[in-house]
Amino acid sequence: METINDSTSIEDWVDRRIANGVDYIKLIHVTRGFMGEPIPPSLNYEQIDQLIQYSHKKGYKVVVHANSVEEMMKIAKFKPDGFVHMLDYKDEFPIPNTYYEELGRSGAFVVTTGGIALKPMEGFPPFVVDWVTENLLDAKERAEIIKKYHDSNITIVAGTDAQEGQMDFGEDYFLEIDLYKIAGLSNLEILRSATGNAAKAFDLPIGEVKEGGSATFIVLEKNPLEDISALKNVNAIWKNGRKDLIE
Known part of the structure; x- marks a missing residue:
């Protein structure tokens, strides 16, 4: 995948994505390495701000992969259309109210991808299970955050994570639905997250x-x-x- 560097400007990068027929612009920002790996190279906040503003100028929505409190609060100020992750890390829980307030002011939706916490881990190496258990939010903690999203009028869109950890885009979509039920959302609210909210978030011609x-x-x-x-x-x-x- 082409990256932004000294020889590729933000404008050129976005223009080439558009020329290749993308539906929206996705940006990735990371602050931690998985299972103690080194933090990979990532966009800085100034670049993310410029990418969002230029993409909006071109008429394209922007979603951001981010999953920690500080980075999501900083990026929210740049007015992305959505975040394609919820929070992930146990050491940030409980989550401060300022986090929900900042996301609410931004108007961004959140594709939570939290149902993975309900995915059985049989067959995984013990060291992976131990790391996930010690470091990542469990289903109950994720459900509490999702309920707070809902109570803060942050638009929730149901969706799975990518096919990592043996995720399946079809069957495991229902894990997201199950997590929303644990969070206390009504059946109507759950249906909206998977239908109308998704349509509005991505301007889909359905409904x-x-x-x-x-x-x-x-x-x-x-x-x-x-x-x-x-x-x-x-x-x-x-x-x-x-x-x-x-x-």
């Missing part, structure tokens, strides 16, 4: 029922407003006007 529409929807056996687990029992899928078979 309308009208003549001539794309007819992309799922048919469930039961009402998820009554039981959110009904999302796992699909009767039929329609995509762009065509019915797909369910095996």
Whole structure:
């Protein structure tokens, strides 16, 4: 992946992303190495600010990979459209109210990717399990943060992490839903996080029922407003006007 350096300006980098047909600009900022590894090279805050402002000038949304209190609070001041991670580290818990206040002022949404905390770790080497247990937030702690996001009117968008730690984009999406249930969100609020909130966050052309529409929807056996687990029992899928078979 092309990086920003002495010979590649911020403007050139963004323009080339746009020329390659991206839907939005994603930036990565890291302050820690995983499992004690050295901290990899990362964008500095001045660069992130300039990238966000230039991308917005070009009409593109910007999301930022960041997962610690200090960096998210600093980046929030630059008005990114969203963060594609929630907080991760146990040594920052409990989280100060100033964190939620800063994110709330920014208007940024958060794709929480926290359901990984509910993923079983059978088969992982013991040293990995020990490090994760000692250093990363568990499901209960993540649920508390998600509830605070919701209470602070920060838009939550359901989504898994990348395929690290044996994550599966399909089945493990429901871990995110389960985590929101633990956080105390209502079934309606959970559905919004996975549908309307996502559509608004990324300007997706979905969520309308009208003549001539794309007819992309799922048919469930039961009402998820009554039981959110009904999302796992699909009767039929329609995509762009065509019915797909369910095996």
